Structure formats: C-alpha cells, structure tokens
Amino acid sequence: MREFLAEYGQLLVEGTLATLAMTFISTAITYVFGVPLGVLVTVTAPGSLKPHRGLNAVLGWIVNIGRSIPFIILLVALIPVTRFIVGTSLGTAGAIVPLVVAATPFVARMVESSLAELGPGVIEAALSYGASTWQVIWKVMLRESLPSIARGASITLITLFGYSAMAGAIGAGGLGDIAIRYGYYRYQDDVMIATIVILIVLVQLIQTSGDLLARALDKRDR
Amino acid sequence: MIELRNLSKTYSTRGVEHTALEDVSLTIEDGDIFGIIGISGAGKSTLVRCINLLEKPTSGSVVIDGVDVTSFEGRQLSDLRATIGMIFQDFNLFAQRTVLENVTFPLEIRGDDRVDRERRGMELLDLVGLSAKAKQYPSQLSGGQQQRVSIARALANHPRVILCDEATSALDSLTTNSVLKLLRQINREMGVTMVVITHEIGVVEKICNRVAVIDGSRIVEQGSAAEVLEDPSADVTRRLLGRVRWDA
Numbered sequence: 001m002r003e004f005l006a007e008y009g010q011l012l013v014e015g016t017l018a019t020l021a022m023t024f025i026s027t028a029i030t031y032v033f034g035v036p037l038g039v040l041v042t043v044t045a046p047g048s049l050k051p052h053r054g055l056n057a058v059l060g061w062i063v064n065i066g067r068s069i070p071f072i073i074l075l076v077a078l079i080p081v082t083r084f085i086v087g088t089s090l091g092t093a094g095a096i097v098p099l100v101v102a103a104t105p106f107v108a109r110m111v112e113s114s115l116a117e118l119g120p121g122v123i124e125a126a127l128s129y130g131a132s133t134w135q136v137i138w139k140v141m142l143r144e145s146l147p148s149i150a151r152g153a154s155i156t157l158i159t160l161f162g163y164s165a166m167a168g169a170i171g172a173g174g175l176g177d178i179a180i181r182y183g184y185y186r187y188q189d190d191v192m193i194a195t196i197v198i199l200i201v202l203v204q205l206i207q208t209s210g211d212l213l214a215r216a217l218d219k220r221d222r
Numbered sequence: 223m224i225e226l227r228n229l230s231k232t233y234s235t236r237g238v239e240h241t242a243l244e245d246v247s248l249t250i251e252d253g254d255i256f257g258i259i260g261i262s263g264a265g266k267s268t269l270v271r272c273i274n275l276l277e278k279p280t281s282g283s284v285v286i287d288g289v290d291v292t293s294f295e296g297r298q299l300s301d302l303r304a305t306i307g308m309i310f311q312d313f314n315l316f317a318q319r320t321v322l323e324n325v326t327f328p329l330e331i332r333g334d335d336r337v338d339r340e341r342r343g344m345e346l347l348d349l350v351g352l353s354a355k356a357k358q359y360p361s362q363l364s365g366g367q368q369q370r371v372s373i374a375r376a377l378a379n380h381p382r383v384i385l386c387d388e389a390t391s392a393l394d395s396l397t398t399n400s401v402l403k404l405l406r407q408i409n410r411e412m413g414v415t416m417v418v419i420t421h422e423i424g425v426v427e428k429i430c431n432r433v434a435v436i437d438g439s440r441i442v443e444q445g446s447a448a449e450v451l452e453d454p455s456a457d458v459t460r461r462l463l464g465r466v467r468w469d470a
Contacts, residue, residue: 119312121310121312121314122314122315122316122317124276124310124314125308125310125314125315125372126327126331127276127303128274128276128303128306128307128308128385129303129304129307129308129327129328129331129375129378129379130299130300130301130302130303130304130328130331130332130379131300131331132300132331135331139327139330139331140316143316143318143319144316144317144318146318147318217318218318219317219318219319219320219359219361220317220318220359220361221361
C-alpha cells in the first residue's frame with residue numbers, strides 16, 4: 001500500500017484535482033447558459049408568461065438535438081471549435097468546451113422541469129400585484145424553484161463527472177485518462193481500482209452535499 | 223367605481239370556441255362588498271380576472287373611475303394592478319419566503335426600500351393578528367392563517383379594491399367566518415371595496431351589500447343582496463339558496 005501510494009499517489013491526486021476542476025468549472029459555465037435557456041423554453045411555452053410558438057419550437061429543437069448526440073461523438077466533432085475558443089483541444093481547458101456544450105441542453109431541460117413544479121397560482125398572484133415579466137421570472141419562478149434547481153445541480157455535477165472521464169480518453173487528463181492509460185492499456189488493475197474508489201467517494205460527497213444544500217434551502221414542510 | 227360594459231370572453235382551443243363570459247355588464251360602487259355568485263364553471267373566475275386584466279376580454283370594456291383600462295399594457299397595466307389587491311382560494315403564498323417577505327412582496331416589486339416595506343409589513347401583520355409569525359414560513363401556518371397573510375399582502379399597496387376569488391372555499395366554517403369578518407372590518411374601517419367571488423350563498427348573506435348572479439356565462443340577476451336573497455327571480459339563485467323541490 002505504501003509502495004503503491006509512493007508510486008501513484010501524486011498521479012492520482014493530480015488526476016483527481018484535474019477531474020474536479022473540469023467538472024466544477026464546466027458545471028458553473030453550463031448554468032450560465034442553461035438557466036436562461038430553460039427559463040426561455042418555459043416562458044415561451046403556450047399559455048405561459050410570454051407565449052411564442054415559433055421561438056419555443058426552435059429552442060425545443062435545439063435542446064433535443066443537443067441531447068441526442070452521444071457525448072463521445074460531440075467530443076471529437078467539437079475539436080476544431082474547442083481549438084478556436086481556448087486555443088487547444090487538450091487538457092482541462094480543452095475538455096470544458098465539449099462538456100459545456102453537452103450539458104447545457106441537459107441543464108435547460110432540468111431547469112424547465114424545476115420551474116414546472118411551480119403551480120400557476122403564485123405566478124398569477126405576482127402578476128396581480130403588478131409584477132413585470134422580468135420580476136416574475138427573477139423574484140418568483142427562479143426564487144421559488146431554487147431548492148429544486150440546486151437538486152438538479154448535483155445531478156449535473158455527477159453527470160459531468162462521468163463525461164469528464166470520457167473526455168480523458170481524448171487527452172483531457174484527469175481520472176478518466178489515468179484509468180484508460182494505466183488500467184486499460186497497461187493492465188494495472190490496482191491503479192484502475194484506485195481511480196474507481198476515488199470516483200465513488202467523490203460522487204457520494206457531491207450527492208450528499210447537494211441534498212443537504214437543497215434541504216437547507218427549501219422552506220416547505222418543516 | 224368599477225364598470226364592466228358588455229364584457230365577453232371566448233377562448234378557442236384547437237379551433238373550438240368556448241364562451242366564458244357573454245355580454246356581462248355591472249357596476250361596482252366604491253365601498254361596496256359586491257358578491258358575484260354562481261355554480262362552478264359559470265364564469266366567475268374569468269369575470270373577476272377581467273377586472274385586473276389577468277384575462278383580456280374579447281370584447282367590451284373595463285372602466286375604472288371613468289378611465290377605460292381595457293387596453294392598458296406594460297408599465298401602465300402594472301401600475302393599475304398595484305392599486306387592486308387580490309386573494310385566492312389556494313392563498314398562493316410564496317413558499318420560499320417568510321410571512322413578512324410575502325406581505326411586503328408588492329412593495330418589493332415597486333422598489334420600496336427594505337426598512338419602509340418591513341415597517342408597513344409589520345403594521346399589516348398586526349392588523350391581521352399574525353405579527354408573531356413574521357419570521358415563519360407559510361407551510362408552518364394553518365389555512366386560515368395563510369389566508370390572513372394573503373389578505374395582509376393584498377393590502378400592502380394601499381389598494382382601493384380587493385378581489386377575492388373563492389377566498390374562503392378551502393376553509394372550514396369557523397375559519398371562514400373569521401376571514402369574512404376581517405374582510406368586512408377592512409371594508410368598513412379602510413373603505414376598501416371588495417369584489418367577492420363565491421359559490422356559497424352564505425358568504426353573500428354574511429358580508430355582501432350587493433350581488434350579481436352568474437349562470438351559463440351571463441349575469442342572470444343583480445341587485446341589493448337583501449332583495450335578491452329575499453326574492454330571487456332566477457332559477458339558479460333559488461337553487462343556490464337551497465330552495466329546491468326535491469321531488470321535481
């Protein structure tokens with residue numbers, strides 16, 4: 001055990017940090033795009049705040065197309081785009097662009113479903129007091145859905161965690177890269193198992209803290 | 223004074239027309255507690271939502287204090303709505319805000335600063351007897367308490383009118399009475415006009431001075447509450463009063 005840690009300890013720590021950086025940075029950027037997209041899909045739906053059949057259909061299509069392309073294909077297909085935006089398709093920086101592109105439609109749908117949990121009653125109440133569309137979105141829809149959106153965020157983190165391992169296969173680094181290089185190409189089962197253990201522990205930590213956060217935020221039924 | 227002139231509302235879903243209101247005209251004077259009663263599906267909720275234009279009438283006009291507001295939009299519409307409070311059957315409180323934050327919501331969206339709106343909020347919670355609950359959340363309150371919070375919220379902007387959409391239908395009879403008394407007290411002491419939508423004749427008997435009966439999207443009878451209850455002319459009013467011939 002001591003020998004193993006002496007030999008691979010640093011590698012695993014660096015891999016873990018790279019994976020965490022990829023996951024958290026891309027999740028944060030994904031929400032910057034995903035939340036407005038989810039809100040836009042929601043409010044342009046028929047019967048909602050600002051119904052717009054055309055825009056709603058186009059956005060729905062974009063989201064669905066984004067979600068139908070397998071991540072591994074997106075990863076390769078986006079290499080030129082990634083090079084253009086961040087200058088390289090390798091490493092942590094190179095992984096962020098495909099991760100964000102893959103996760104944004106996913107987050108948009110999740111935000112949409114969080115917002116849908118909110119009944120029409122509170123929105124109507126806010127409108128009846130003279131709230132503008134923007135105020136309804138910001139002060140009612142997003143604020144009232146915050147616990148649910150936070151729950152969605154831990155799901156997103158974990159999903160991107162898995163995706164980032166795949167990105168490792170094409171040179172993104174991180175735990176996925178280590179698992180492939182050592183576990184798959186060199187048949188080093190111990191390194192493979194170590195990466196899996198680290199992944200399991202991290203997923204548990206993210207899920208548990210996400211649940212705790214959502215519960216602390218939610219003011220219903222206490 | 224609120225005047226509804228020849229109001230009609232039709233919805234079309236997938237090409238099928240559905241009439242919710244047909245040629246509705248009525249006048250609500252300042253200081254009235256005006257009941258609008260009818261069985262479910264008669265069009266009451268649509269009617270009350272036309273007053274603050276949550277529903278846009280298909281034809282006809284809504285005139286408030288002599289101003290035709292039917293075509294108001296944007297800022298003008300928001301300002302109008304701020305002068306009309308509204309309470310709902312399911313209370314529609316914001317679950318993630320404290321009781322005080324719920325009450326001050328109309329002031330928050332108007333841009334009042336925190337100190338001012340909290341002072342006003344506490345004043346209103348005092349009025350409805352719930353100042354001790356200011357820091358709690360709606361889920362911690364009973365139905366009657368939640369409706370009192372929503373009444374305080376409706377009063378925040380000093381409205382001249384409060385629209386009550388089946389405000390007591392989700393409450394038991396004791397709680398109903400205390401909420402109705404509160405509405406009457408606000409009407410008497412603050413001169414706030416009340417428009418009370420209900421399917422319960424008891425609500426009309428207890429607090430309304432005028433009443434309109436709506437049936438099949440039309441107003442079938444209106445007048446002073448005492449007269450209509452004493453001598454109903456429409457069939458549906460008699461049914462709502464419970465004067466049915468069971469054997470017929």
